[in-house]
Amino acid sequence: MGSIPMQRETDFRASATAPDRAGPPAVVRTSLPGNPLAPAAARRFVRAALADWTELGVPAAAGFTERLADDSVLLVSELVTNAVVHAGTAVELVCRLDASPGDTTDFLVIEVSDHHPSRAVRGEQLPQAAGTPEYGRGLHLVATLSESWGITYRTGTKTVWARLPVDGVHAVDEIETYASEQATQRGLRAAEILAPLPKRASHDTEWVNRGALTFLAEASDLLAGQFDEDLVAALAGQLLVPRLADWCAVWLDDASEGSARGPADAPGARLARVWHSSEHRIEELRRVLEKEPPRLPDAAGTGAFPVPWPGEALAGGGSGAALAYRLTAGGRALGTLLIGRAGLIRFADEITGLVEDFSRRVALAISTARRYQRQANISQVLQRGLLPSKVAEIPGVESGIVYEPRDKGGPGGDFYDVFQAGDNRWCFALGDVQGKGPEAAVVIGLARPWLRLLAREGYQVAEVLDRLNQLLLDDATEAADAAAAVVAVAGGQGVPPDGPTSRFLSLLYGELVPYDGGVHCTIASAGHPLPLLMSADGAVREAASPQMLLGVVDDETYTSESLDLRSGETLLCVTDGVTERRSGHLQFDDANGLADALAGCAGLDAALVAERIRRLVHEFSDRPPDDDLALLVLRAR
Incomplete structure (x- = not known):
């Protein structure tokens, strides 16, 4: 994705509230547990903070806009999701209104602090050394939406922060995207980046930066509320098709036999869900995929891995691109997610990264559903005995x-x-x-x-x-x-x-x-x-x-x-x-x-x-x- 402009990484803690500004900066904070409901709770907390400041008549609240509220919700969602979903840690969330010295502009500052910065990120073989910057896809999106952002390391704490101007002026970087006539006719803005022929589409920049985060936020809310792994698989298919793919399939490993690395063709894996934008092709696609599940090497990790296009099942549908993602949570493989789109030689990088983020949320939801079901089974057995x-x-x-x-x-x-x-x-x-x-x-x-x-x-x-x-x-x-x-x-x-x-x-x-x-x-x-x-x-x-x-x-x-x-x-x-x-x-x-x-x-x-x-x-x-x-x-x- 390229490097992030380093000049934007200024630590706002060096700034002090301007002496001529009336009143102290408004600050609210909360602690969020390391579970799938944390991002949704963070979004509610930010909106409640903005509403409270408005009701209390805080001077800066006069500059609040719907755009500021939307951007702040998207920022906090991505920051908390990265801390909780990707790293599996509890976090502290702080929102405050601040101002730069000598400047009359108010800023909304959002901080997400991880109090276990040395803990290994889920799915990684070795923990990263303290002080190592992490410039993943999520931080690129944060950098795009915020006026300035940064990472601050302290003893026992790593904080990622972002700052938004209250007057609603936002710096937006121009990025590469794709568009297609077919997707436009469908009215599916999420699919506009899937066209086989790339071209500049600056008018779609807003969706790539903002729509992708909205999709992930809404998907997180839907998945986090499910405690049945088959329902999670069904929701995954419906969220991806037809927004980001023509069809989707989810394999789930046996809950008791899943290993740290288990391919879709491993013993105990079952094809839990097949979904296609054309319903009459679902059963035929299922039969083919059951015979030939995707084979992912151990080196595939959790990223996108190209797999052969199942042409048999899609007769008359031409060729296309198919990608498989290993669903992993807590170092244990839970299954495999497979997507495909007709008419493509390859998926755009933006889509592969977006679906990878989505697959992590699916894996976490499956893991949560299995823990819940195990606890429910234990409780039922215990109840019968009591x-x-x-x-x-x-x-x-x-x-x-x-x-x-x-x-x-x-x-x-x-x-x-x-x-x-x-x-x-x-x-x-x-x-x-x-x-x-x-x-x-x-x-x-x-x-x-x-x-x-x-x-x-x-x-x-x-x-x-x-x-x-x-x-x-x-x-x-x-x-x-x-x-x-x-x-x-x-x-x-x-x-x-x-x-x-x-x-x-x-x-x-x-x-x-x-x-x-x-x-x-x-x-x-x-x-x-x-x-x-x-x-x-x-x-x-x-x-x-x-x-x-x-x-x-x-x-x-x-x-x-x-x-x-x-x-x-x-x-x-x-x-x-x-x-x-x-x-x-x-x-x-x-x-x-x-x-x-x-x-x-x-x-x-x-x-x-x-x-x-x-x-x-x-x-x-x-x-x-x-x-x-x-x-x-x-x-x-």
């Missing part, structure tokens, strides 16, 4: 259950169980662990089996809570001792990030003994929302007394209460995801809201009661629940 495979049937008792973890498919902090504990004895439990995810799963995995074991050993309700409380305290003590040992080995540098947390458990636990005409129920509540008993005529009352959470106090002694469930009477047990469901400042159980909801369920069977309470909880607020929902309904027949 909940009963089936609910025991109790003679003379109907049961209804609702269980909705906040993170769909993931382990929640709530759990339930209904099981037979012996001859004519059944037990039920509804619990809520402090915390979510793996930490909660550890406590549930400890508590539920012990509940069953203690119940089947013949321990009474209160005794079960006593022993489970001591078990949680003992387990927390062992975890604390292990953490203390880690701290000692580390030289007393504090508790490690993955150190122990308090393992508190709220639990509603009871025992049921059926008899002729009803069910005898013994119940105890440890720090849990109290159960409600509804008589056959719709009267509702609390069925237990509050007691201390489990896992808090060492010498706590728990008690139980007894009642009889007669025909038509209903016992409702819920977690705080029901009682504390919010709508503004109100909670669902304010002013006995849960009791009133239960009273309205008189005459319904257990399953219908559970469903009606669930529906009322959801309808209480327009927003989705922000906690796990679990409820258990037991009704005597």
